[in-house]
Amino acid sequence: MEILIPEERIRQRIPELARKIARDYEGQPVTIIGVLTGSLMFVADLVRHLDLSLQIGFIKAKSYRGETTEAGTLDFSADLLPAVEGRHVLLLDDILDSGQTLSCLCECLKERGVASLRTGVLLRKIGRQRIPCEPDYIGFEIPDAFVVGYGLDYNDEFRHLPYIAVLSEKSPLLRRAPQG
Ligand code: IMP
Ligand code: MG
Numbered sequence: 001m002e003i004l005i006p007e008e009r010i011r012q013r014i015p016e017l018a019r020k021i022a023r024d025y026e027g028q029p030v031t032i033i034g035v036l037t038g039s040l041m042f043v044a045d046l047v048r049h050l051d052l053s054l055q056i057g058f059i060k061a062k063s064y065r066g067e068t069t070e071a072g073t074l075d076f077s078a079d080l081l082p083a084v085e086g087r088h089v090l091l092l093d094d095i096l097d098s099g100q101t102l103s104c105l106c107e108c109l110k111e112r113g114v115a116s117l118r119t120g121v122l123l124r125k126i127g128r129q130r131i132p133c134e135p136d137y138i139g140f141e142i143p144d145a146f147v148v149g150y151g152l153d154y155n156d157e158f159r160h161l162p163y164i165a166v167l168s169e170k171s172p173l174l175r176r177a178p179q180g
Contacts, residue, residue, distance in 0.1 A: 010162075014045045021120070022052055038153065091106065091120070
């Protein structure tokens with residue numbers, strides 16, 4: 001697998017994002033909502049650099065993809081979601097691809113009466129967004145390739161890699177599978 005973003009670059013970028021977030025919230029209490037499972041590393045590393053009054057919660061989402069890795073139907077579960085009414089919420093996901101996940105989850109959070117809502121993604125794939133959705137915080141812009149590592153999976157594997165790597169289109173591993 002080809003390494004696209006080495007561990008060291010991720011380690012440098014996370015505190016930069018945290019500084020921007022801390023400045024924007026200026027000491028306001030924040031609820032961070034991570035999209036499971038892909039955001040686990042991003043959330044865990046980012047919050048350790050955030051000197052804010054902070055609550056952390058999660059929402060589970062899964063989009064089913066075909067062989068072309070196009071987004072399918074989105075399934076999500078708010079069972080793990082804490083009370084967000086009246087809270088300043090920052091929704092964090094691993095990657096912005098079509099925009100379906102983030103825009104659906106934003107709607108869900110707005111319906112619950114958040115005081116404000118911002119979004120952040122570790123990665124944004126260039127040229128893939130179908131549903132308009134502009135994240136407030138972006139770690140890295142990446143080319144249109146299927147990537148794994150640092151929380152991102154293929155068929156629930158590779159999440160543990162400390163770097164982001166490209167799973168080659170030619171890889172025999174790349175077959176129809178659900179992504180979460
Ligand atoms: P979207 O709803 O199309 O924006 O896709 C976002 C979700 O699809 C992310 O939360 C990921 O779980 C998954 N995803 C999209 N692209 C990739 C990829 O390159 N590698 C692994 N997961 C991906
Ligand atoms: Mg995901």
